Amino acid sequence: xxxxxxxxxxxxxxxxxxxxxxxxxxxxxxxxxxxxxxxxxxxxxxxxxxxxxxxxxxxxxxxxxxxxxxxxxxxxxxxxxxxxxxxxxxxxxxxxxxxxxxxxxxxxxxxxxxxxxxxxxxxxxxxxxxxxxxxxxxxxxxxxxxxxxxxxxxxxxxxxxxxxxxxxxxxxxxxxxxxxxxxxxxxxxxxxxxxxxxxxxxxxxxxxxxxxxxxxxxxxxxxxxxxxxxxxxxxxxxxxxxxxxxxxxxxxxxxxxxxxxxxxxxxxxxxxxxxxxxxxxxxxxxxxxxxxxxxxxxxxxxxxxxxxxxxxxxxxxxxxxxxxxxxxxxxxxxxxxxxxxxxxxxxxxxxxxxxxxxxxxxxxxxxxxxxxxxxxxxxxxxxxxxxxxxxxxxxxxxxxxxxxxxxxxxxxxxxxxxxxxxxxxxxxxxxxxxxxxxxxxxxxxxxxxxxxxxxxxxxxxxxxxxxxxxxxxxxxxxxxxxxxxxxxxxxxxxxxxxxxxxxxxxxxxxxxxxxxxxxxxxxxxxxxxxxxxxxxxxxxxxxxxxxxxxxxxxxxxxxxxxxxxxxxxxxxxxxxxxxxxxxxxxxxxxxxxxxxxxxxxxxxxxxxxxxxxxxxxxxxxxxxxxxxxxx
Amino acid sequence: xxxxxxxxxxxxxxxxxxxxxxxxxxxxxxxxxxxxxxxxxxxxxxxxxxxxxxxxxxxxxxxxxxxxxxxxxxxxxxxxxxxxxxxxxxxxxxxxxxxxxx
Amino acid sequence: xxxxxxxxxxxxxxxxxxxxxxxxxxxxxxxxxxxxxxxxxxxxxxxxxxxxxxxxxxxxxxxxxxxxxxxxxxxxxxxxxxxxxxxxxxxxxxxxxxxxxxxxxxxxxxxxxxxxxxxxxxxxxxxxxxxxxxxxxxxxxxxxxxxxxxxxxxxxxxxxxxxxxxxxxxxxxxxxxxx
Numbered sequence: 001x002x003x004x005x006x007x008x009x010x011x012x013x014x015x016x017x018x019x020x021x022x023x024x025x026x027x028x029x030x031x032x033x034x035x036x037x038x039x040x041x042x043x044x045x046x047x048x049x050x051x052x053x054x055x056x057x058x059x060x061x062x063x064x065x066x067x068x069x070x071x072x073x074x075x076x077x078x079x080x081x082x083x084x085x086x087x088x089x090x091x092x093x094x095x096x097x098x099x100x101x102x103x104x105x106x107x108x109x110x111x112x113x114x115x116x117x118x119x120x121x122x123x124x125x126x127x128x129x130x131x132x133x134x135x136x137x138x139x140x141x142x143x144x145x146x147x148x149x150x151x152x153x154x155x156x157x158x159x160x161x162x163x164x165x166x167x168x169x170x171x172x173x174x175x176x177x178x179x180x181x182x183x184x185x186x187x188x189x190x191x192x193x194x195x196x197x198x199x200x201x202x203x204x205x206x207x208x209x210x211x212x213x214x215x216x217x218x219x220x221x222x223x224x225x226x227x228x229x230x231x232x233x234x235x236x237x238x239x240x241x242x243x244x245x246x247x248x249x250x251x252x253x254x255x256x257x258x259x260x261x262x263x264x265x266x267x268x269x270x271x272x273x274x275x276x277x278x279x280x281x282x283x284x285x286x287x288x289x290x291x292x293x294x295x296x297x298x299x300x301x302x303x304x305x306x307x308x309x310x311x312x313x314x315x316x317x318x319x320x321x322x323x324x325x326x327x328x329x330x331x332x333x334x335x336x337x338x339x340x341x342x343x344x345x346x347x348x349x350x351x352x353x354x355x356x357x358x359x360x361x362x363x364x365x366x367x368x369x370x371x372x373x374x375x376x377x378x379x380x381x382x383x384x385x386x387x388x389x390x391x392x393x394x395x396x397x398x399x400x401x402x403x404x405x406x407x408x409x410x411x412x413x414x415x416x417x418x419x420x421x422x423x424x425x426x427x428x429x430x431x432x433x434x435x436x437x438x439x440x441x442x443x444x445x446x447x448x449x450x451x452x453x454x455x456x457x458x459x460x461x462x463x464x465x466x467x468x469x470x471x472x473x474x475x476x477x478x479x480x481x482x483x484x485x486x487x488x489x490x491x492x493x494x495x496x497x498x499x500x501x502x503x504x505x506x507x508x509x510x511x512x513x514x515x516x517x518x519x520x521x522x523x524x525x526x527x528x529x530x531x532x533x534x535x536x537x538x539x540x541x542x543x544x545x546x547x548x549x550x551x552x553x554x555x556x557x558x559x560x561x562x563x564x565x566x567x568x569x570x571x572x573x574x575x576x577x578x579x580x581x582x583x584x585x586x587x588x589x590x591x592x593x594x595x596x597x598x599x600x601x602x603x604x605x606x607x608x609x610x611x612x613x614x615x616x617x618x619x620x621x622x623x624x625x626x627x628x629x630x631x
Numbered sequence: 632x633x634x635x636x637x638x639x640x641x642x643x644x645x646x647x648x649x650x651x652x653x654x655x656x657x658x659x660x661x662x663x664x665x666x667x668x669x670x671x672x673x674x675x676x677x678x679x680x681x682x683x684x685x686x687x688x689x690x691x692x693x694x695x696x697x698x699x700x701x702x703x704x705x706x707x708x709x710x711x712x713x714x715x716x717x718x719x720x721x722x723x724x725x726x727x728x729x730x731x732x733x
Numbered sequence: 734x735x736x737x738x739x740x741x742x743x744x745x746x747x748x749x750x751x752x753x754x755x756x757x758x759x760x761x762x763x764x765x766x767x768x769x770x771x772x773x774x775x776x777x778x779x780x781x782x783x784x785x786x787x788x789x790x791x792x793x794x795x796x797x798x799x800x801x802x803x804x805x806x807x808x809x810x811x812x813x814x815x816x817x818x819x820x821x822x823x824x825x826x827x828x829x830x831x832x833x834x835x836x837x838x839x840x841x842x843x844x845x846x847x848x849x850x851x852x853x854x855x856x857x858x859x860x861x862x863x864x865x866x867x868x869x870x871x872x873x874x875x876x877x878x879x880x881x882x883x884x885x886x887x888x889x890x891x892x893x894x895x896x897x898x899x900x901x902x903x904x905x906x907x908x909x910x911x912x
Contacts, residue, residue: 633735633736633739634736634739634740634743634783635740635743638846638847638849639743639747640780640784641842641846642843642846643747643750643751643780645838645839645842645843645846646751646754646839647750647751647754648838648839649835649836649838649839650751650754650755650757650758650835651754651757651758652831652834652835652838653758653831653832653835654757654758656827656828656830656831656834656835657758657827657828657831657832658758660763662763662766662805662808662809662812663757663758663763663766665805666757666763666766666767666770666805667757667758669770669797669801670754670757670758670770670773673773673774673777673797676777677777677780680780680781680784680786680789681784683784683786684784684785684786684860687860687864689864689865689869689870689873690873690877690878692786692788692789692865692870692873693870693873693874693877693878693881695786695789696789696792696870696874697881697885699792699793699796699797700885700888700889701885701888702797702801703796703797703800703801703889703892704888704889704891704892705892706801706804706805707804707892707893707895707896708892708895708896708899710804710805710808710896711895711896711898711899711900712899713808713812714808714811714812714899714900715899715900717812723812
């Protein structure tokens with residue numbers, strides 16, 4: 001079992017090395033095969049680990065294995081250790097499973113790109129980093145995986161490095177993630193100082209003894225961890241990088257910015273739940289931030305015109321749901337939604353990728369329309385994905401979103417507030433999702449001519465979409481609130497989930513959410529499903545609302561003002577008043593000064609014998625006095 | 632013989648020495664400078680001989696003879712320099728012999 | 734009686750010494766300065782005699798007055814002995830500073846001597862009769878100070894060679910070569 005876990009971790013790393021070393025000796029297609037093949041090996045190994053773990057008693061399902069001691073300073077040890085327990089195996093399955101499908105899709109999508117090998121190598125690097133993140137047995141290694149995931153994201157966002165916007169987006173993503181990394185690291189410093197170790201067993205066992213509940217230390221640590229999670233998962237306020245990250249190729253968006261990397265924050269909160277339980281204020285804050293993001297992103301998605309950006313804001317919004325879940329202590333529900341979201345969001349992205357490919361890289365939905373006839377398979381896949389996203393039964397999203405909402409309903413006052421946000425969010429989700437579907441696939445095709453060389457899409461792109469569609473349909477039955485809680489039970493030893501509401505409350509919650517979703521679909525149909533000028537009239541009636549949404553609530557502008565402008569100003573001031581006069585000119589001044597001094601000194605070299613002799617005589621006179629006085 | 636004590640000789644020596652020093656510092660003709668230099672050396676010699684007598688040690692006289700040898704050699708070389716300089720049609724003025732200025 | 738005589742001779746010699754010294758320094762004509770030097774050397778020889786250094790006195794007259802000063806006079810004659818006017822233009826900063834410095838040195842040392850002029854240095858040692866004779870000098874030179882003796886001979890050699898080199902006619906200058 002342990003061996004399988006290690007194989008799962010290192011298979012993608014081996015792929016990266018292989019592709020890098022083979023360089024031009026392998027074809028582009030072969031590079032893609034190596035990368036996706038390695039991910040499949042990883043998936044197979046994860047399944048093996050899972051099956052073997054099932055054989056263990058539920059209370060015994062936690063094994064760790066250390067390859068070597070990585071860091072050793074005083075009493076502090078951090079090893080290259082992985083942990084095999086329900087939570088990590090769950091994440092391994094999601095990451096490697098969905099990852100494999102997306103990597104296989106990417107072979108078709110990136111076909112013909114100039115630097116395709118580099119792409120597949122980076123993709124494999126990402127899978128390795130993500131697996132390292134979810135499998136690591138101590139927080140230091142987790143941080144290492146965290147950072148590497150951020151690196152892979154950066155490398156893949158500006159994969160098309162000749163595009164200025166892509167480079168800028170990559171930098172933005174990396175810098176914002178760095179803020180989260182910094183708070184994360186600070187939390188780790190505090191942990192080391194108070195607990196003296198970073199491996200999960202030690203930390204979680206000793207945390208209740210070392211920290212007072214709601215004490216300053218516990219709060220700071222939880223806050224630091226939350227900061228990292230918020231940055232990585234693109235929640236308010238560190239969310240502005242995610243829409244820009246759509247500059248990367250679509251499979252990148254599918255894998256990193258939908259299914260896996262952005263969910264790392266959710267995983268982190270679930271994994272370090274004992275620490276969050278010791279700081280309830282921060283725990284609640286996580287839920288609140290999730291709710292805020294959920295609503296904000298949903299509203300912004302209503303006015304986006306880039307197909308990928310709509311889906312990106314949707315991702316942001318759904319992760320908000322997950323944060324609500326884990327923020328309230330409903331770890332099972334939150335992670336369940338993580339899994340189903342991976343299915344249907346990757347599906348939606350990949351379908352969007354097919355659309356983009358078919359329209360020769362057109363991404364503006366105002367130039368799309370009527371594609372249902374041209375791309376039937378994609379259209380049907382998109383419907384499945386949208387229904388799952390809008391939480392319509394029997395599709396997966398219904399069960400997972402319902403799980404979150406049911407848990408919220410059972411979590412006191414704050415829980416009901418978050419429930420309210422989630423319900424409104426459900427309405428918004430359905431609204432923008434079906435808006436997208438109606439605009440892109442219904443109606444008349446856009447007049448501008450687009451070339452269509454092949455059929456709908458290459459087979460390599462279609463079959464992963466199909467698999468995900470199936471999963472989005474049936475995946476929900478893993479956990480049916482009120483009936484069975486397979487996932488909650490599975491995760492029980494690692495993260496104790498709170499009880500869901502039962503009976504009347506549960507039914508009420510489910511029905512209310514469902515009605516809101518249906519209402520959203522209906523309104524979307526009236527506004528965008530038929531030819532209508534309602535959007536235009538709404539924009540004219542409330543221009544400021546339209547503007548605020550279009551400017552994404554002015555977050556970018558605010559950050560620009562708060563951080564970029566001052567830094568820029570400070571830098572130019574420093575350049576003008578410090579660097580130039582002090583450093584650049586001073587060097588010249590130094591040289592000039594030395595020359596002037598030596599010129600003065602050289603004046604003593606008169607060449608006149610008499611002046612030298614006078615100097616001698618004067619010196620003698622002075623010395624004589626000195627000796628006399630000293631004697 | 633007797634005569635004044637060593638203090639008197641020493642004072643004489645000092646006065647002779649400073650007279651020579653004054654000459655070196657003030658005069659511009661290199662010939663006079665060399666002559667003044669000889670004065671200084673002689674002043675030193677006088678002190679040496681006086682101490683030799685006072686201590687009863689002949690070493691002082693040996694030292695004085697050596698000083699005389701050196702003074703003679705230095706006079707030779709100095710005069711040779713002056714002759715060579717004059718051949719270059721340069722004024723014999725130490726204030727004008729400044730090729731070694733920095 | 735003898736004491737008085739010695740003192741008288743001493744006073745005369747000392748005055749001649751100082752006077753000729755000043756003359757060397759103050760005369761404008763180098764010829765006169767050289768002649769004053771002879772007077773200086775002669776009075777110095779007298780003082781040496783009073784100090785029982787006969788050989789040194791003789792050497793002084795022979796070497797210094799007889800050779801060195803003669804050489805000076807030769808060169809002065811060869812060069813025309815141009816008189817420079819050291820007092821033209823009034824006292825310069827250099828000359829004032831020089832007077833101050835030299836004066837300071839003189840005053841300092843005299844003060845020291847006066848301070849130390851107690852009995853310990855006033856009394857002279859007893860000497861044998863051979864003190865200051867050529868035999869004694871020769872014994873010292875070839876005995877304790879043989880190295881000094883040899884080195885001085887080398888110094889003389891170097892000086893002679895230097896004198897010849899410096900005094901010889903310069904080689905005809907080569908025309909600028911085409912490089």
